[in-house]
Amino acid sequence: MSHHKVRISVNGTAGEDEIESRQLLVHYLRETRGLTGTHVGCDTSNCGACTVMLDGKTVKSCTVLTVAADGGDVLTVEGLDEQGEMSPVQKGFQACHGLQCGYCTPGMVMAATGLLLEQENPDDAAIREGIEGNLCRCTGYDMIVDSVRWAAEHGGPGTAARAHANGRN
Ligand code: FES
Ligand code: FES
Secondary structure, three states: OOEEEEEEEEOOEEEEEEEEOOOEHHHHHHHHOOOOOOOOOOOOOOOOOOEEEEOOEEEEOOOOEHHHHOOOEEEOHHHHOEOOEOOHHHHHHHHOOOOOOOOOHHHHHHHHHHHHHHOOOOOHHHHHHHOOOOOOOOOOOHHHHHHHHHHHHOOOOOHHHHHHHOOOO
16 A cells, blocks of 8 residues: 655644555544544535635545645644634534534534635525535524524634635644
């Protein structure tokens, strides 16, 4: 099995790791970097539970090879922390009950964060479009839309995501 050395920054922390060439980014994050906030919810790349930001764009990390992220910056749900406080999107999910079992939540939060980086004030249709790659079995989506709207009105994507998008972590 062939191996590669990769350098990937995750949530502002540089890492240099020897990985198998076929490893997927989601497994790199969970197993090599120990960041289990990013979930695996399917093997068909349609659930979005594995959504993270890579170099300023949301990606489903089960569809990206770790080697393809070599030299890149990744932001995961763990990296949204704002000095011990949740990001506006995380607070929105709490305030508007945007989660039940929580399995989809890290991916939903990252997808919503990516949307708010691109659109400051999306309407409900744009919010639904922004999270359409993310499946939730529990909430029926209405409360997720409310959560994202709340976040748009209370600080948007948050400071960590803005810094990530500007290439600062
Ligand atoms: S784990 Fe389901 S889309 Fe990645
Ligand atoms: S809260 Fe359970 S899958 Fe979304």
